[in-house]
Amino acid sequence: MFGLRKSDSVLLLIVIALTVFAPFILNPFPENSVMAQFNAGYPDLMQRLVIFGIFAIGFNILFGLTGYLSFGHAAFLGVGSYAGVWMIKLLTLNVIPAIVVSVIVAGAFSLLVGWISLRRSGIYFSILTLAFAQMSYALAYSVLTPITGGETGLQPKVADPRILDAALEEGVTPRANLFGMFMNDSYEMVVGGWIFTFNVGYYIAAICMVFAFYLSIRIFRSPFGLMLRAVKSNQQRLNYTGIESKPYTLAAFVISGMYAGLAGGLLVAMDTQAGAERMFWTASGEVVLMTILGGAGTLIGPVLGAGFIKYFENIVSKINANILETWFSFMPDGISDLFVGLIYPFIGKGWHLTLGILFMLVVIFLPGGLVQGGQKIAGMFKNKKDGSDSATSSASAAPAE
Amino acid sequence: MEAIVLQILNGLDKGSAYALIALGLTLIFGTLGVVNFAHGALFMIGAFCAVTLSKILTLSHVVIDATKKDFLGNPLKVEVPYIYDFVGENAGNIIIDWAVPLSILFAIPIMVLIGFIMERGLIKHFYKRPHADQILVTFGLAIVMQEVIKYFYGANPIPTPAPEAFKGSLDFGAMLGFEANSIIYPYWRLVYFSFAAVIIGGVFAFLQFTTFGMVVRAGMADRETVGLLGINIDKRFTIMFGLAAAVAGLAGVMYTPINSPNYHMGMDFLVLSFVVVVVGGMGSLSGAVLAGFLLGILESFASMTAVLETLPGINQIIIYLVAIIVLLTRPRGLMGKAGVMEE
């Protein structure tokens, strides 16, 4: 299907199904139940899940395939965001020019950064990308304030020119749309105690993510992808095999920069604003985290990692001491206090602490990320099954994988 | 002329901090071959050692002072630090006033211990892993450390003043024969610079003149050969990690009066210190120190009004800009050796 081999087609179909039915899947609990706080099926969060999925898919094309660890990819997302907001201010509230220009501008910027940074490899490359990102961040906050809005960031105003649109009336908030469909429009479906929200912006972002995912499968399976994996494996052999690695790594860098730009453009389409904090190096660290957590170099890993982090960021940050107390209220007072006290540092504002610990655990014990973990668990079940009827099937089962 | 001297002096204290952190980073990298992204967090924890000690010293109990009345005429409740009970009010005040310098004694064992635990508990398992994994796991550790500090101390900067005796400023201008008050330099910054110079000198002397240091230097140059000589280099490297942690911690302790410590100060310094290490040359101790001071001073020159008028914003990016130029023209940094981290 679509020029993919069978296993990849299945993977793509799974991703499509997950994104299409996300409003159901992410809202498994009735609205007024205690568990409703674990629902994630509201537009804002769903949008971010798929948008950061795009960001991580792109980052994985660089890091997962070539092994070049960029610590400055948030800069491309940030630059893309600014470009997107300017399109909304200057041209039209229709999101298409904003998204397209975000991708182009981020791609051009990553071409410049990549061209310079890729002259070095290893940790030097990481530091160079970090330096570029921090420079962009610092400039966005200071000198470039006329373009970036400095600390307040960039938002559309009623008085903006928007040469393709009819003028807005005074006092109307400019809302991003796609040919008249507003990004924050939603249709709510009430089924019993459940409310499922279908949001325009989410589905536009989801279409982009499915396309981005499809493209990444094609890249992984192409000769180009093979060369990128060869770069990671043995760059010297590649050079002596008649291939110059720089154009390949640069292309991978620019592609991942354009993915970051797409993510930035979509963020702008959803909330019509951009700020320098999107370029801070912790934001670059976050996308590294997502990719590693999910499984760098695997197709589905970055999507899982992005979903996992953004979901738990949202859910864990919302839990507070009161909620904790209701959870443990069935226990005797002293013991419940103990549990609340033990868990409290990790929830709410303690999300970053949880994230840091999780990150360390993954790097230490599961360098292949969630995908590897899943494979290990699957392998364990398989072994158990094999063990039970080993007499009959072990000989035939072995060569299957 | 005054302006130039002033900027050099201004650059010295930040440069000292960069140099101290970069020195520790290089020690760890040179000896253990590990890229430690948690080194900035060690600097931050050092600073919070000072905060902790001054909190401990000012722990108080409430005493009712019958001689004073509040505005309602009731006896006034006053908080009396426990320390008054032990050494009396005057001595107590002096000790509280000198909390930051005293923290040096308090911080050294703590930092060395943290260093040992970190190396034995975590870093040791990453010697053979790719640099990317080392970066990632220490990055995770740095997040954890700063969040733990944030949990206990809050997100706001905590002012931790220098002793009263160092609160004033030195009129350098008058000393050098310029106009009075043309170059004013706070005493504490002078203390910080001298302190950094002593520590750096100490580390170099330690490596240069002790047998221990000699082995470590040999190990930095060629780990395998030293291993072949039957010297247990690993144990020494653990000690080096403790030493590097202590250096970072002390840099943090003494920096508290210059900038009130907050939980993310480590990260802020780390990124710049890494740039410093790369500019100095990965694995070169003197390169790290030189680049630290150089970039600190350069940053302070870039903040001059005259410079900012022609090149707005240059103070924000000068260090990164220099790093990019150095890396592209001198791939090994200013004083880097061949073969270090080139693949």
Add this chain to the structure above:
Amino acid sequence: MGILEVQNVNKSFGGLKALTNVNLNVEEGMIHAIIGPNGAGKSTLLNCFVGRLIPDTGAVTFDGQSLLGKKPHEINQTGVSRVFQTPEIFSDLTVLENVMIPCFAKRDGSYSLNAIKAVGNEKDILEKAEQMLVDVNMADKRDMVASSMSRGDKRRLEMAMCLSQDPKLLLLDEPTAGMARADTNNTIDLLAEIQEKRHITMVVIEHDMHVVFSLAQKISVLAQGTVIVEDLPEKIKGHPKVQEAYLGGAH
């Protein structure tokens, strides 16, 4: 007129002279061995052929064009392949992928950014790579990850990777280093067979005299950075200068 000509090549590192006025003439279709004591400059010379080092002075001409100043990938594209002392392969990739990469490099050149077609649909490349694996008796290992193979198999794979490009010149840096006698003999047979079937010119650097005299049709002896003798194998054996170089140079 040889296919590879080296004229008056000099190379020094700092004050140390590694190569002095080296002249070499490799004739097409021959197996040409370069021997010499340790530190004679053999590897330095080989590195000058593949673009890793650039000679200070002199000329290196391959097939009528100068190799000086060309990068490794450009030199490979002119038809020079190299086998390393320790096998340089793509350890994370499968055996088949390892052989496909040089096939792509041969067909598409250095810069083809082909991201559209799937690798699995590149029938000509697949066929060629699989045939190559059959030729070196590795067809059964095609889906193994390269790093999981034995050292001997890795070397065979590297050879297959180089041969799949149909090079005009194959450079071999101690192809039997560290091998057991049986493996060494296998390698000799393999090289002899390649030469017979494909008529590829080979330059072999070797320590093992058994290998050298089994294979080489011509031998150059390098000592202290310069070629002291270049002659047929039977004439090399008793040559006084060679004995002096090996015995005298060692003590």
